[in-house]
Amino acid sequence: MTAPKTASPSKSRSQATRKRTRIQREKQDLILEAALDVFSSHGFRGATIDQIADKAGLSKPNLLYYFRTKEAIHRQLIDRLLDNWLEPLRKIDPNGDPLSEIQSYIRRKLELARDFPRESRLFANEILQGAPRIREELHDLRDLVDEKSKIIASWTRDGRIAPCDPKHLFFSIWAITQHYADFDAQIRVVLGRAGEGEGRFEDAARFLDQLYVSGLRPQT
Template identity: 60%
Template sequence: MNIQPPRTRIQRKNTKTILNAALQVFSQHGFRGATLDQIAREAGLSKPNLLYYFPSKEAIHVTLLSQLMDTWLDPLREMKPEGDPVEELLGYVRRKLQMSRDFPLESRLFANEIVQGAPRMQEVLATDLKALVDEKVVIIRGWAKSGQIADVDPHHLIFSIWALTQHYADFDVQIHAVLGPGRDPFAEAEAFLRVLFTRLLAPA
């Protein structure tokens, strides 16, 4: 889908406004439940004005997902083979938790897409994401083989990090309802996950 990049300051501003509005709408209603009318209303623009920038709801959604995916991969890219293995993995846990804290709407957008079968992200998941995970799996296996960490399944280690960090964005309402006021779930989670993964990764 070929979307021409905006050229003027007003075009850049309106494009950003539309994408921010769409993020709110998609993260709340999912792709199927969201409408162009809702996005236009959230953006404070008319529907014809919105359609000047994006030809369809899918074009907006694909643009958001494309921007998100690159950001989503950055924390895993930062894991370095030459670093201390436990600290490199704990650093990844911390960065993923920070993303859940700082980008909760983006996390829910991604989760909604995956739950629906990833119809607009299958190619990226099977290429960019898989290639990066495969690269890090080799590193983790090497650490385990050399005895620097416990012999854990690298794929399921990464899956568990995703599950235990993204949960704090995707189920934010539930977490706050259970914890009650006055508690910082992210600070508590970081301390808890550090202990959990330190023990898991400790060599036998």
């Protein structure tokens, strides 16, 4: 009985029920791109709407025409992020070879850190501050981890990988791979000249292959 999906006579505030126009799509993407930059390097509170608007080349009120609040921008970034972020975990195949599955998982996570460092930092900022804005989404993560942990546990039971706590295994993989995005500033300083290209990701991949493959190979 309330207004049907597409028939209401416009809401003035764009992101209402109606279909998005071309300009809306373009500008919203532009804003999200700029916001990702700003949020990921200053955190939620440290980021200002003016900064985002500047970077997007819009006036502040114009930006606020597309997103009602600063929090709305942040929300949307987080939502988009989590999907991609969990993809590698979803891909772990219960029927694959255990060590290669884990190795591939590490590779994929490392590629995400290399190709989407801002997203990684956005997420890290959020968790660091106690995850105030993403409690619910974390519960989806928990369910997924529970599911995948069972796979790891079964591999352990079958003697196909060394016994280990599946959740801590995941924690360690997240920690290390994301470290290359989140702590990039530190890593570059420590590596000096060697940290300049993207070679550090290949070195990391090599190191991690060795660590996890030897570390998890079942002891005979």
